[in-house]
Amino acid sequence: MSHALRVVAAEALKQHRRLFGQPLVLFSMLLWPLLTLAATYYTVLPVMESAAAPQRWPVAADPRRLLAFLAAGALAYTFFFSLVQSAWHFSFERVSGTLEALFLSPASRMALVIGNGAAALTQNAWLFGCFAVAAATAADVLDVAHPGMYVVAAVALLVPAVAWGAFLNSLLIFSRDSAFLYTLLDDPLWFVAGVRLPLFALPVWIKVVGLAFPLTSSLVVLRGALLDRADLGDLVVPLGWLALLTVGLFGGASALLRLGEARVQRTGGLQVF
Amino acid sequence: MSTGIVTTDLRKTFPVRRWQGWRRRPAAAPVPAVDGLSLRIPPGQVTGLLGLNGAGKTTTIRILSTLLRPSGGTVSVDGLDVVEHAREVRRRINVISGGERMVYDRLTARENLWYFGQLYDVPRARLRVRIGELLDLVGLTEAARLPVERYSRGMRQRLVIARGLINDPAYLLLDEPTLGLDAPIAHQLRALIAQLAADGVGVLLTSHYLAEVEQLCRHVYLIARGSLVAQGSPAQLAGQTVRRHTVRLVLAEADPSVTAALRALAVRHDAELTVDVDDEGRPRFALRHPEDLVGAVVTAVVQQGGAVAGLTVTPPTLEDAILALADPAAVAR
DSSP, X not given: OOHHXXXXXXXXXXXXXXXXXXXXXXXXXXXXXXXXXXXXXXXXXXXXXXXXXXXXXXXXXXXXXXHHHHHHHHHHHHHHHHHHHHHHHHHTHHHHTHHHHHHHSOOOHHHHHXXXXXXXXXXXXXXXXXXXXXXXXXXXXXXOSSTHHHHHHHHHHHHHHHHHHHHHHHHHTTOSOOHHHHHHTSHHHHHHTTSSSOGGGSOHHHHHHHHTSHHHHHHHHHHHHHHSOOOTTTTHHHHHHHHHHHHHHHHHHHHHHHHHHHHHHHHOGGGOO | OOOOEEEEEEEEEOOOEEEETTEEEXXXXXXXXXXXXXXXXXXXXXEEEEOSTTSSHHXXXXXXXXXXXXXXXXXXXXXXXXXXXXXXXXHHEEEEESSSOSSOTTSBHHHHHHHXXXXXXXXXXXXXXXXXXXXXXXXXXXXXXXXXXXXXXXXXXXXXHHHHTTTOXXXXXXXXXXTTOOHHHHHHHHHHHHHHHHTTOEEEEEOSOHHHHHHHOSEEEEEXXXXXXXXXXXXXXXXXXXXXXXXXXXXXXXXXXXXXXXXXXXXXXXOEEEEEEOTTSOEEEEEEESSOOHHHHHHHHHHTTOOEEEEEEEOOOHHHHHHHHHOHHHHHO
């Protein structure tokens, strides 16, 4: 196994032991997303029951499809927000003094942030992910063009999410005042990405802002592939944009890590918290 | 090839910015933390780096370990430049700092060492053996499966030491490594450092425990305000200062003729003499001179018929030397 893979595996295990030591975490991993989903569903439902809603948005006419739409949003949001949390936790390594120990080592910095993000993704989202798949299958809401689209949906969700995690980790690792980013990427993220509302219902400027976040396009692909029988040809635009964003995020993460490390080597900021 | 760690004209200045209105601007004249330092840390030897607080010791260690980038000068480890070949340099070195940071509280000692072993790319089979060896070495074998948050301060510091040795470093940078350790463990660590050096590891040691430095270091660099002020063996350094032997004498009772004889002795040898009284009101003399003048002092007292109530001779110490060389103004006060 190459050194980078060993670092990714070690980082994942470390994060698991640091943050997921208590069995009670399992409850929050499933209960919290479910509560959020239920709250959203029952908030939106009265609006959707108005006569005009189904004319603009056919999904609103069918509570089962509406729930599937919102569940897909909640699932993707859980994936992406778990990475915001992981990056926030990673920034605490500076306070505990362990960030210095990481930077003393010859480990690839990119492998460290990818390992941290991938671990957060797996550990935070697996339970809700399994639940969502099981519920969607049982409720018979899946409408897929062909089995290959499951793979497309999974890749469109996972790869950009890991890139997003790597980018946030590289951003927050050198930032002493990162709490505002956590707040900024919580509620605004679900709002601009169309987690709880269809994108067409949002003003143009919000749609433009939303395009900058990979969650927006991931959701378009996820809902299209799993709920709307879209095939690869139908999703080529969001997939292409998602690929560009993913490359940009990995590239940005790599540049931020280089620049950030050079900066703390110049200023001595690594031990300051 | 092991050529040691070599610094040439090493400089480090931290950029200082201050708010001026709405903009942060560079401060006019930032103070250099390290200023033209040239050192050599050879393999197989413990080298000391001493200085008062703020002298630049920790900054120097951070530069040698690649955590900081020098503002000027060069640093090489076995011929590898620390800036250009940082990753390769990191494989060869490690740092142990006092203060029990640098380990994860929720992980066990074994998990901590495994994790850092992965970061240093220690081969899997070797790592398994190495973790056992290190736990044994620092006396944590029985507590190896307990989370570190349940450790005492000394146990945590011992784990920090084990972490610093996980990659079998060719060079070990020790920044106050025995800080907070109990005497037996500190003693054990000193023995370990000596053994590592005997095995070929190049060790750089900063410590406030000067007995530790005198015991371990073959060569010592003394720095003040980021610059080198003296170097040599601990004995050579102690001998470089003007203040050497101090003869302290207490007379049973005041005697002007004895006082006059001692003053004459001081003038004759160009020695520094201070006279005061002790808690019981008896005259007390302190005579400082490069040579041990105890014989001449006793002779002078006896010849004048004085009675000696107390007599001590303090040989020159490394602490005297550091104070005298690093901050001569303070010593003069």
